[in-house]
Amino acid sequence: MGFYPKAIERLVTELGKLPGIGEKTAQRLAFHLIDAPAEEIEGLSNALLNVKDKIRLCPECFSITDGDRCDVCADPNRNRRVICVVQSTKDIFAIEKTREYNGLYHVLHGVISPLEGIGPQDIKAKELLLRIGENDIEEVIMATNPTPEGEATAMYLGNLISPLGVKVTRLAKGIPIGADVEYIDEITLIKAFEGRNTI
Structure with a gap:
């Protein structure tokens, strides 16, 4: 980049590391954050730190949780x-x-x-x-x-x-609901025939 102040360059770089965020989107997000009220930025910052601090793996199923066990494992x-x-x-x-x-x-x-x-x-x-x-x-x-x-x-x-x-x-594999058979690839059609059910 080179033409932004260093603080903005760093923010754009960090935002660009997120999945699905390209350079242009990272720039838009950075400028949105610059214009946002301080309490909104503080809320986002706290949410990020909180999720990193509180989220861990469930010791039973290895899903994520912020408790002793995840909601599924804890559900009797x-x-x-x-x-x-x-x-x-x-x-x-x-x-x-x-x-x-x-x-x-x-x-x-x-x-x-x-x-x-x-x-x-x-x-x-x-x-x-x-x-x-x-x-x-x-x-x-x-x-x-x-x-x-x-x-x-x-x-x-x-x-x-x-x-x-x-x-x-x-899990069964096959033709998705709403799809046209003529557009389905060969492997999906093969799996659909293998997994066919009686009606």
Whole structure:
């Protein structure tokens, strides 16, 4: 940049580190913050510091929480015999919006990706196996993303869990609601045929 005062340059640089924020958006945000009242800036600053200070991982499922346990693990009405395995906490929020699932979760914090040097030891796989062994779990639902890494992770974990006598299932894949078949890619169509149901 070079033509902004150093304080603004630093603010634009820091804002630009956020996901989805390009240089132009970072500049707009910086100038918005410059014009904002001091109490608004203080509120934002306090919220950022507070979230960094208070948010931690739930010791049971490894989702995020600001309490001793996350709301799902602390809820006595949840089905404690089913665990849905997800890649990140964001996946939990997406599933919870459906109001269809009433079991527990386990957040892996990633997927196995040999090309990136990420193995089973780098995700919460061992913790999942311990959790299954210590509890009366009947079903584990693999809800990793349908990417090669997500599929490989689901397959790897499924192969470790099945011998424990626990049912392992995978979220269905196929044609999204409202889509036209002619525009669906081949792999999605193949998965849709494999996962077809009786009507």
